[in-house]
Amino acid sequence: MAAMVTTTARRIAHEFLERHGLTTIFGNPGSNELPFLAELPAGFRYILGLHEGAVVAMADGYAQALGRPALVNLHSATGSGNALGALTNAVASRAPLVLTAGQQVRSAMGIEAVLTNVDATQLMRPLVGWSGEPSCAADVPRSLAQAVFEAQLQRRPAYLSVPYDDWSVELDANAVAVTDRSVRLGQQPSEAQLADLVAAVAAARNPALVLGGDIDAAGLFERAVALAEHLESPVWQAPSPHRLSFPNRHRLFRGVLPASIAAVERAMSGHDLVLVSGAPVFRYHQHEPGRYLPEGTRLIQVTDDAGAAARAPVGTALVADVAPVFEALLHRIPARASDNAARFLANPEPATAAEHSGLHPEQVFAALRETQPAETCYVVESTSTNAAWWRQIDLREPGSYFWPAAGGLGFGLPAAVGVALALPERPVAAVIGDGSANYGITALWTAARYRVPVTFVILRNGTYGALEWFAELLGTPDVPGTDIGGIDFTALAAGYGVPATAATDLDGLRAALRSPTDGPRLIQVDTAPTRPA
Structure with missing residues (x-):
């Protein structure tokens, strides 16, 4: 009987990362991380940051711009702790970051030797959507794959702590099998759900669109413009936007919604239907009490973020991919006529500052x-x-x-x-x-x-x-x-x-x-x- 071919956990991990396009590593390494970073394939690049907060923010921008997971390498508990502040932004932007951190060798974890990440899986919670530590060296490749897939599926950072002596352990073909895995998510709304939504929008006398950063992240910027023009509907950007999902000088753009309950109520006055797409309802900031919506205004939220739908204080939510919803609205509702010729408005003359106070x-x-x-x-x-x-x-x-x-x-x-x-x-x-x-x-x-x-x-x-x-x-x-x-x-x-x-x-x-x-x-x-x- 032929012997099973073996290879190291490190090599399997590198191959898996390469197959999934995770060949750019943002990091600031410590001693626990060096065994993972050794023998990197030629196609990898390491982007060094001088503080873990900057490292995570770089990866956040990178992941958002690319629209896919980015890989971060942190140093045990201290480096992970330094990254927590920046991680709050990545969670809110739904950036799919894969955070890896080095752990002490397994034999030294129980006595809490220096650089042990004590209760490593708890350190980054509740910010990360998933946090893990392999049960043994043979579980390292599968755990790394899970971290990547969790980040991808949840669109939320995932965290994996790996004892650094695991990387050089030789594993058999069962561990190698993980390199061929892929995971996909589909959230197609049903025909009945689409029909109900189309009927509600078609019947609205004066609908308003509120768009969130997820519209841009999903590549729906142009389709959002087409939908607004098709419905001849005014558009607001959802409060505290981290991305812009509609041209801000377009004639239908009404600005960024203010981040208070009372101010949103005032802005939505006169609209019988508010369709919120790709955003929470709502990301309030300054406390200005009032009604969530004007009397007689109905709100429908469409989002693929189940958490955002569940915690909203008002309205009806459909948890689904936004793209087919936009297409149904575009193709099942007759276009509303407009007599406006200019699509874009000129910018006003810029304000000036008082003398000697700098530029406005x-x-x-x-x-x-x-x-x-x-x-x-x-x-x-x-x-x-x-x-x-x-x-x-x-x-x-x-x-x-x-x-x-x-x-x-x-x-x-x-x-x-x-x-x-x-x-x-x-x-x-x-x-x-x-x-x-x-x-x-x-x-x-x-x-x-x-x-x-x-x-x-x-x-x-x-x-x-x-x-x-x-x-x-x-x-x-x-x-x-x-x-x-x-x-x-x-x-x-x-x-x-x-x-x-x-x-x-x-x-x-x-x-x-x-x-x-x-x-x-x-x-x-x-x-x-x-x-x-």
Whole structure:
């Protein structure tokens, strides 16, 4: 009888990852992770970040831009803990991250030797959708496959802790069989469900569409435009959007819904039906009590996120793939006539700031709109300038906008690196407030190390502007800790190896934005303080 061919758990894992396109690894390694990283095949690339928070944010941007899982390698418990803040954004953006972490050798785990990840499967919960640790070395390949499939199916990060002595163990053909596995998800709505939804929309006197980031993530940007024009229906972006699912200067776009109960009620006034697609109902932020919806308004939610459907406080939900729902509405409801000729509206003249207070953010965003290619991907992390951003930017392409989905600072700089690595054919600009920039500043080193062509625009107003706005809302204007003046981001960028300049006027800003570059660059702009709305 012939002997079974054996190979190591590491080699099986590498082959599985390669077959599933997980050949880019974002990480910051420690000793426990080195055995997994040894003998990487030639087609793999390792993207080093200097802090685990930046590493996860890079992978978040990368996974969102590519639309498939991204692989992260963290160091035991400490590195995993450092990643938790960034992980909140990845959970909210439904980024399918596969987080791996090294564990102490099996014989040392019981005595909790240094670098043991105690109760490893509990550490990242409840953020991750699945967390595991192989029961033995033979279970490593299957456990890794489960982590990948859990992330893919749930569209939520999954976490796997692996004792580092497992990687060199030789396994038999049963372990190798996992490399051929694949898992697919289908959520086709039934004919009866489609008929009911079509009838409700067709009967509505004045329907409104509310679109969430999942529309863009699912590749339905253009179909959303077609549906809105077909129904001649006004469109709002769901509150606190992490992606944009409709052109923001389109004649049917009514803006981003404000993130409070009472404000949503006011915005939906006059609509007898609200169709929410690809978004929770709703991601409220500031507490402004009121009715969830105006009297007589019906809400229907269509989402493939069962959790979002289950926790919604109002309305009827259909848990299904949104694409066939859009197609049914497009083909089963007669088009509604429109006498509007222009599809897109002109941007208003940008506001200006008082003398000697820097540029108004609207001037900065207008300069970006005027100088950057239409297909530019913008990664934005500047809460206090939201109103100015939506007044001046003009986004007409899918995948043009990324934002920290959970509001966790430190996303913008590293996520822009991840987006640029995923989409080398598209220009990438990061628009970051000075308060936010400090949380992810180490990403500049990674951008320089791998020559990632990102334009980093730092809006420097010396304050946590959004926090000052919120202090006004809460009636606590005298709180400390909102002043962060005096930081020179051009010097920080130079230290990390990124060419940088300070633009002191509008002409200088435009010239800097127009200058060609084949790598990263940073432009610091002093701006006047503004409020989100």
